[in-house]
Amino acid sequence: MALIVAKFGGTSVADIERIENAANKVAIEVEAGNKVVVVVSAMSGVTNTLVDYCSQISPLYDAREYDSVVSSGEQITSGLMAMALQKRGIDARSWLGWQIPIRTDNVHGRARIKSIDTDELHKRLNNSEVAVVPGFQGVTELGRISTLGRGGSDTSAVALAAALCADRCDIYTDVSGVSTADPRIVPLAKKINKISYEEMLELASLGSKVLQTRSVEMGAKNAVPIQVLSSFDDEVGSAMAGTLVTTEDKIMEQEIVSGIAHNRDEAKITVVGVQDVPGIAAKLFGVLASAAVNVDMIVQNISADGLTDMTFTVPRTELDLAVKTLNDGVDLQYKEIIVNDKMAKISVVGIGMKSHAGVANTMFKTLADKNINIYVISTSEIKISILIDDDYTELAVRSLHAAYGLDKE
Amino acid sequence: MALIVAKFGGTSVADIERIENAANKVAIEVEAGNKVVVVVSAMSGVTNTLVDYCSQISPLYDAREYDSVVSSGEQITSGLMAMALQKRGIDARSWLGWQIPIRTDNVHGRARIKSIDTDELHKRLNNSEVAVVPGFQGVTELGRISTLGRGGSDTSAVALAAALCADRCDIYTDVSGVSTADPRIVPLAKKINKISYEEMLELASLGSKVLQTRSVEMGAKNAVPIQVLSSFDDEVGSAMAGTLVTTEDKIMEQEIVSGIAHNRDEAKITVVGVQDVPGIAAKLFGVLASAAVNVDMIVQNISADGLTDMTFTVPRTELDLAVKTLNDGVDLQYKEIIVNDKMAKISVVGIGMKSHAGVANTMFKTLADKNINIYVISTSEIKISILIDDDYTELAVRSLHAAYGLDKE
Numbered sequence: 043m044a045l046i047v048a049k050f051g052g053t054s055v056a057d058i059e060r061i062e063n064a065a066n067k068v069a070i071e072v073e074a075g076n077k078v079v080v081v082v083s084a085m086s087g088v089t090n091t092l093v094d095y096c097s098q099i100s101p102l103y104d105a106r107e108y109d110s111v112v113s114s115g116e117q118i119t120s121g122l123m124a125m126a127l128q129k130r131g132i133d134a135r136s137w138l139g140w141q142i143p144i145r146t147d148n149v150h151g152r153a154r155i156k157s158i159d160t161d162e163l164h165k166r167l168n169n170s171e172v173a174v175v176p177g178f179q180g181v182t183e184l185g186r187i188s189t190l191g192r193g194g195s196d197t198s199a200v201a202l203a204a205a206l207c208a209d210r211c212d213i214y215t216d217v218s219g220v221s222t223a224d225p226r227i228v229p230l231a232k233k234i235n236k237i238s239y240e241e242m243l244e245l246a247s248l249g250s251k252v253l254q255t256r257s258v259e260m261g262a263k264n265a266v267p268i269q270v271l272s273s274f275d276d277e278v279g280s281a282m283a284g285t286l287v288t289t290e291d292k293i294m295e296q297e298i299v300s301g302i303a304h305n306r307d308e309a310k311i312t313v314v315g316v317q318d319v320p321g322i323a324a325k326l327f328g329v330l331a332s333a334a335v336n337v338d339m340i341v342q343n344i345s346a347d348g349l350t351d352m353t354f355t356v357p358r359t360e361l362d363l364a365v366k367t368l369n370d371g372v373d374l375q376y377k378e379i380i381v382n383d384k385m386a387k388i389s390v391v392g393i394g395m396k397s398h399a400g401v402a403n404t405m406f407k408t409l410a411d412k413n414i415n416i417y418v419i420s421t422s423e424i425k426i427s428i429l430i431d432d433d434y435t436e437l438a439v440r441s442l443h444a445a446y447g448l449d450k451e
Numbered sequence: 452m453a454l455i456v457a458k459f460g461g462t463s464v465a466d467i468e469r470i471e472n473a474a475n476k477v478a479i480e481v482e483a484g485n486k487v488v489v490v491v492s493a494m495s496g497v498t499n500t501l502v503d504y505c506s507q508i509s510p511l512y513d514a515r516e517y518d519s520v521v522s523s524g525e526q527i528t529s530g531l532m533a534m535a536l537q538k539r540g541i542d543a544r545s546w547l548g549w550q551i552p553i554r555t556d557n558v559h560g561r562a563r564i565k566s567i568d569t570d571e572l573h574k575r576l577n578n579s580e581v582a583v584v585p586g587f588q589g590v591t592e593l594g595r596i597s598t599l600g601r602g603g604s605d606t607s608a609v610a611l612a613a614a615l616c617a618d619r620c621d622i623y624t625d626v627s628g629v630s631t632a633d634p635r636i637v638p639l640a641k642k643i644n645k646i647s648y649e650e651m652l653e654l655a656s657l658g659s660k661v662l663q664t665r666s667v668e669m670g671a672k673n674a675v676p677i678q679v680l681s682s683f684d685d686e687v688g689s690a691m692a693g694t695l696v697t698t699e700d701k702i703m704e705q706e707i708v709s710g711i712a713h714n715r716d717e718a719k720i721t722v723v724g725v726q727d728v729p730g731i732a733a734k735l736f737g738v739l740a741s742a743a744v745n746v747d748m749i750v751q752n753i754s755a756d757g758l759t760d761m762t763f764t765v766p767r768t769e770l771d772l773a774v775k776t777l778n779d780g781v782d783l784q785y786k787e788i789i790v791n792d793k794m795a796k797i798s799v800v801g802i803g804m805k806s807h808a809g810v811a812n813t814m815f816k817t818l819a820d821k822n823i824n825i826y827v828i829s830t831s832e833i834k835i836s837i838l839i840d841d842d843y844t845e846l847a848v849r850s851l852h853a854a855y856g857l858d859k860e
Binding site for chain 1: 467470471494501504505507508509512515517519520523524526527529530531533534535537538544545547550594595596655732
């Protein structure tokens, strides 16, 4: 008998038929004698509609009212899920954020969970009652509804699992787990059975949309085993289904490289001929930070004649804002700005890198063999990222996938 | 300076444009120096969609979960309305049922309001803050969301007006007030400027859908002046716009007849040859009541040979259930059942009837002149209702409207 938090994403509760299907999965866990807390997202599309209503009234809407409006999407699903479970003879009830309560700070629109009252939930779970909790929402100390930011239902689920000391947090989504690469690009990509929190964090932040980054951080901090699995497959959470995100030491057969991530949403900016003096980077990137431009990879050229070039990447959608900010930048001197908005970032991620030499070299050699030019390199303990022309994305990902021995047998 | 509760129905907040339009009306009241509480319905269609979701999962859904699901419709509108008011420079916030709180009993799906905490609302109103309250919802003493039944937002508005001792409760709807008859049938029908609670109750229960019956009862009990007006006309609540529902003594020029109501949704049942013994009516209608059949008008024939006929009306949708119930009725003896499902009820309503003779006679004479046969007659202090063949509905309503001098000059 285990205590399980099972979270169903928007596509898994997109309509009544899918809610019924999700309820069937919960019923299997209940029949197996487990205590279950179900966390639900809004039916897919609902949150977008609600956000759109708010934006139509005012782009500068009150985040407190926004939270009250958009949180209703999950409120609807939680009631429907409770009904679907009751129909299966399961004692179930919905618990809204303010009813539990899930207390958050007052930062509406992207609140952080501060505490969760679990006494009543534990009592109900011990009485074989299933708790259905709308994800994404909490309540502030002022008694107003708060939301946790887009994708926040993952965070709700992991936070509940941590607070309840659950044995597992199952995240049901529309893919059957985390893959060694995007299967649309690499047909030979295979599902990863186990992955560490650190690797998952790198993959998540690199554009793999399976889990919200904050939920992985929270899982790591509280050592909550997170099982990612598909609500459309004929499986429920178990060690063999989907991908288990867990601590490094729980992963027996460590691959040197766990996966190849890519992100085509990159633009490169080179600021040519800036004064190579102390503080210039702080000034340049300070200006961009003030304008809320997200700068990612950065390289600085070797200096010549007291001048240097700064190259960095930004999300493609923020390119215009970045360039405008640099043009308007007071006392920021440079010769010219060169931009390229057709770049891709390719990353090799693996916890085994820590103890293996030659991982970077394999990457550079593989790309050189295919005549793929590398513009920027950035590394961390468990990741190497490079920037290339977007046109070569598929070729690069497939070649690296093969080079690191990840192709399916 | 007055304290006004302004309620906007579903068609008045059907989309963002209409919410903005409603916000403009509130802004006019605020500029005039009034304190305003806004009560909103769900955007039209939303409640039906949510009810449909619940029914799809199970016709026997848990009313507690149903309340949590369907109340979200009004929650959405209240946040959007608060944003729309803020955009107009008005200090506004939404107050959900559990935040005020509006306490109700535990009868989910058709809860009754027990109390409303007004201290905080009064404080905010005195600070020129506009409170936006989702209609239809409250919270039980167990801390669960309750709803007041369909059309419950009218009741929320009147209850708030009563609790806050408001000067007026404005009900914005899609018609410009209460008419002397349905304008689609009587082109010469005119808007009633003032009407008593009692008359409004009769009109409401007779199928005039402008106000929920319970809201009128509550208005009468607490002497809340209710102003019915159109959110599409270029007017805000004032003595000259729409229809004012108020106490009898506030109505100066009393018409003998205020309006002609009709209801085409009637079926007539005659049970022929029942034993004319004491208790037979109690037995017959007791059986129907147990089956939740709503019996309206009743007449009993003169007895002959110890037998009599019972004639009564039921809503057309309940005819089959009524007949089946009578057929199955244990120890209920009769010769036969005759049904007619093409009947209409026509009612003449007016508080002046109390002190005027001849009102009924005018009705009978008018219908006789047009060769319209009357099947059943039922009277109250301020109303005479008759049952006729549905085919004659338009002719009867128009003729009576003229006969009582209600035609527009």
